[in-house]
Amino acid sequence: MSLHIAVLGIGRMGLPMAQRLCQAGYTVHAWNRSPEKAQVLEPLGARVHLQVQDAVRQADVVISLLESGPVVTHVLFELGAAEAMRAGCLMIDMASIKPAEARDHAARLQALGVAHLDAPVSGGTVGAEAGTLAIMVGGEAQDFEQAKEILQVLGKATHVGPHGSGQLAKLANQMIVGITIGAVAEALLLCAKGGADMAKVREAIVGGFAQSRILELHGQRMIERDFAPRARMTVQLKDMRNALDTAESLEFEAPITSLFEQLYAQAIDHGLSDLDHSGLFVELAQRNGMV
DSSP states (O other): OOOEEEEEOOSTTHHHHHHHHHHTTOEEEEEOSSHHHHHTTGGGTOEEOSSHHHHHHTOSEEEEOOSSHHHHHIIIIISSHHHHSOTTOEEEEOSOOOHHHHHHHHHHHHTTTOEEEEOOEESHHHHHHHTOEEEEEEEOHHHHHHHHHHHHHHEEEEEEESTTHHHHHHHHHHHHHHHHHHHHHHHHHHHHHTTOOHHHHHHHHTTSTTOOHIIIIIHHHHHHTOOOOSSBHHHHHHHHHHHHHHHHHTTOOOHHHHHHHHHHHHHHHTTOTTSBGGGHHHHHHHHTTOO
């Protein structure tokens, strides 16, 4: 008998992930605040629900792909999703939220007899479509074992520790991504300012110690001036701020992340909010009089 999986949040990431779950043979129950976004799943056999309680009521597993921690809290505990879940259900929250929020959600769900994993992802829409996401999972080991088969449809899952640890790992990922985008942008712009060919510089240093996925992918976007949003500047700023909030709660000093939080915030203040996060290149170019 097919497992029933509720997917809450059918957006840029939720849609391709729900499509993969449908194609893998699971019975998918879809809910989105704007129902028309979920209705595109109906030809694949998904059942679309107008009320979130109806989407989760029959579910063995609930997957959340919502916008932020406060939105997850609202859907679970104010719209009534948590109370509608049956005892023994497993909720996998794949949104990127604060570790403290994940731990709070886990405790409140456990009080209702619902297990919880925080399992944010990295890899963007390309990884979601291909099923190659990096999935960082926090929670109980036995719940991770239960979820592994489902998560394998979506990418490579790694259990990194207790509740909240998946979110810590995602913050680490976003710190590295956001900071490295800035390093690549600044370095390429310096070379261009000095008269070198940015494309050739990138070609020359790929394969050396500077090689990274950011240099390969985002560096190419910078050269092509392709800043169509895959992950928006606003999302990168949210993650940097969540990292700093978490660092403060741990009495941990994070000066590099603090600097880049300011740079992304200023870029957004300068009208770049709708760009891909690699659009930090534009902010740095403008500062240097390079359009």
